[in-house]
Amino acid sequence: MSMPNLAIAALIAAAALAALMFAGVWAFQAYGIYQFPRSSPPAADGVRAVQFRSSDGQMIGARLALPQPGKPVIMSFYGNGAGVDASFERLSALRDRGFGIAMMEYRGSGATGGKSSEMNFARDALAFYDQLDDLMGLPATARVLHGFSLGAGVGSRLAAARPFEAVVFEAAPYRACLYYQDAYKGFPFCQVMWAERYDNVDHIRAISAPKLIVHGALDQALPVARARQLFAEVPGPKEYLEIEGGHHADLTQLGLTEAMDAFISRSVAPSSP
Numbered sequence: 001m002s003m004p005n006l007a008i009a010a011l012i013a014a015a016a017l018a019a020l021m022f023a024g025v026w027a028f029q030a031y032g033i034y035q036f037p038r039s040s041p042p043a044a045d046g047v048r049a050v051q052f053r054s055s056d057g058q059m060i061g062a063r064l065a066l067p068q069p070g071k072p073v074i075m076s077f078y079g080n081g082a083g084v085d086a087s088f089e090r091l092s093a094l095r096d097r098g099f100g101i102a103m104m105e106y107r108g109s110g111a112t113g114g115k116s117s118e119m120n121f122a123r124d125a126l127a128f129y130d131q132l133d134d135l136m137g138l139p140a141t142a143r144v145l146h147g148f149s150l151g152a153g154v155g156s157r158l159a160a161a162r163p164f165e166a167v168v169f170e171a172a173p174y175r176a177c178l179y180y181q182d183a184y185k186g187f188p189f190c191q192v193m194w195a196e197r198y199d200n201v202d203h204i205r206a207i208s209a210p211k212l213i214v215h216g217a218l219d220q221a222l223p224v225a226r227a228r229q230l231f232a233e234v235p236g237p238k239e240y241l242e243i244e245g246g247h248h249a250d251l252t253q254l255g256l257t258e259a260m261d262a263f264i265s266r267s268v269a270p271s272s273p
Contacts, residue, residue, distance in 0.1 A: 067100030216246025
C-alpha cells in the first residue's frame, strides 16, 4: 500500500476509534450511572409526601418533616442507588433532635418519572428550594444543606446558587469523574465526559456559608485522600471531620448526627419561635 493510502487508512481508523469512544461515553453517561429503585413505599408516620412542579413542568415527589420551633430545615440530597424514603429514615436521629427535613425524589426514581441526569437534578433542586416555604406551610425558616455522596453534587450546585446558613457534605466526591476513573482502571473519564461529571470542588468554591466536610477514613468507594484534597481547596469558613472506622454509608451510626447537630448549633442562629 502506498504512503498516501496508508495515511488515509490511518485517519479512517482513528476517526472510527474516536466515534466508538464517543458512542461509548455517551451511552455510559445516558444509561450507565444511575441505579435508583423504582418502587416508592408509603411515607413513614410524621412524614409528609408532597409534589412540586419543576421549571420544565415535570412533577417531582418529595418528603417533608416540619421543624420544631427555632430549629432550621435541613434540605438533604441522597446518594446513587438509594430511594427517598430509606434516605429520609437515615436522618431520623436529626428529626428526633427537632430539625426539619426536606428531601426531593430524583427523576427516574421511585414514583417520580423523567430522566435521571445532573442537569435535571439541578433544575429540580432549584424549584424545590424556591417552593419549599409553601410546601411546608411555614414562614421563611433557616436552611441547612446536607449532601451525601452523589447528593453532594446536587447540593453543592444548589448552594452555589441559593443561600444557606450552613452546608454539610458527607462522603462527597471531589469530582465524580475521578470515581469513574478509579472504578474503570484509569480510563480518562475526566478528559472525555461532558455530562454527569459532578465537579463538586468547583461549586463548593462558590459557597460562602460555613462548610462541614465529613468522610469515613475507610471509605473504599471515595478514597479519603480526595476528601482531604477537597477540604484543602475550598474556602472557609470550613471544618473537616474524618471518622475513624467509617466507610462510605455508615457515618450516621458513627457520630455524624452529633457532629452535624454541633456544627449547625455553632453556625446557625436560632430563629424566633
